[in-house]
Amino acid sequence: MMAKLNDKPLLSARNLGKHYGQRLGCRDVNFDLYEGEVLAVVGESGSGKSTLLSLLATELRPTAGAVNYRMRDGQTRNLFDLTEAERRFLLRTDWGFVRQDARDGLRMGVSAGGNVGERLMAVGGRHYGRIRDTASDWLNRVEIEPERIDDLPKSFSGGMRQRLQIARNLVTHPRLVFMDEPTSSLDVSVQARLLDLIRGLVSELGLAVIIVTHDLAVARLLSHRIMVMRQGRVIETGLTDQVLDDPREAYTQLLVSSVLAA
């Protein structure tokens, strides 16, 4: 991300908001995300961070505002003006989504190789041998032994399932990956390994990532920039280490002081 400072944002949220009837999901969210940038959205449950992620990933329609996205052809489009076919194509090719619960992000009745290969077939891969080779290569990159390629994710540990989700998402070389609490269902020892793996792949592939987490240590390790949310609004934003080491808002100071070492 160092080289290109004059490029255009990959994604821009403008006055983005969501009300569920009278109840506020989130409001007035504005930010730009550039290629190669990792943005952490932090806050407690009910802060609106999950609503925001669902809006950005077009799983929810906003009640206000827009999300502009620079497509692979260079055109910038409001995501909520896309046709359903365009949206699905984006989801299958240019985006990834790593879920907190691997059961929501994987097909549990399909083999590990199938889970990875399926995304390749969705973008037009037809040659079985090549798909299998690519799947095997990706299993290897996420540190799953290639001989497990025909096993079902059901037989995998929590950490392996998350790594398989990552392989499934990255195999199509997306430019943007959403992550929803990707490590919080794991034991601490397993978390460290997964975070290390994610960090390596993100910087190697130059991915843009929007990661929602309640864990400030995860935000510090993975993200360049941080947005702190409370009661549906962004209350503080900036360089990750600056916000965590010199928090300005009372609520951010409370969050930072509530953990032993972030």
Place this chain on the structure above:
Amino acid sequence: MIHDLVTLEGVSKAFTLHLRDGMKISVVDNVSFGVKPGECVVLGGPSGAGKSSILKMIYGNYRCDHGRILVRDGEEQVDVATAEPRRILALRGSVMGYVSQFLHVIPRVSSLDIVAGAATDSGVPQAEAWARAERLLTLLNVPERLWSLPPATFSGGEQQRVNIARGLAADRPILLLDEPTASLDAANRAVVVRLIEEKKRAGAAIIGIFHDDDVRELVADRIVDVTEFASSKAA
């Protein structure tokens, strides 16, 4: 004329502690000084005077409440106090480095890779980066049998020396040194002094905090007394 690589103009910093009823702690007020290429400015003053806060503001790790912190990036001057996060990250990537006495341990990466990686990240070619890493680790007396191991299990002193090697492996024109020699023995302090001299000769602008008088005397071209920037303490 030779331009400053770093210029501070009227920089002020205070912390507001909302969890302590909004108590305001003023750290420094109206800090102004500049550093030229090849110059080492040492920040002086007792602990608590705000030396480390000044370094952290220059690096963008602490916010700057008032004033400007101008950092030269080629032909451009960037005000760290107002720059976008990604601009600051770009400065950290190629223009300014920060070396403290603490190593943020990266799991599963060998010591040699940590040091060489710091050099390649800043654009040094692979072979040159490895040669530099080996030289720095050798000079800093990190035993060769440890090079292939991640430093997580090393002693505090060994980790600190790996960290110094990492901090000095890149070619960054601005170096911020936050007590890198604290608790080093005399032999290793002398190595760090020699390495700082090399950086100065290569044209780096260095701003440092050194607890040891002997190191300070050897490397400083100028001492900036931070107590001059003390704000009214009762603020």
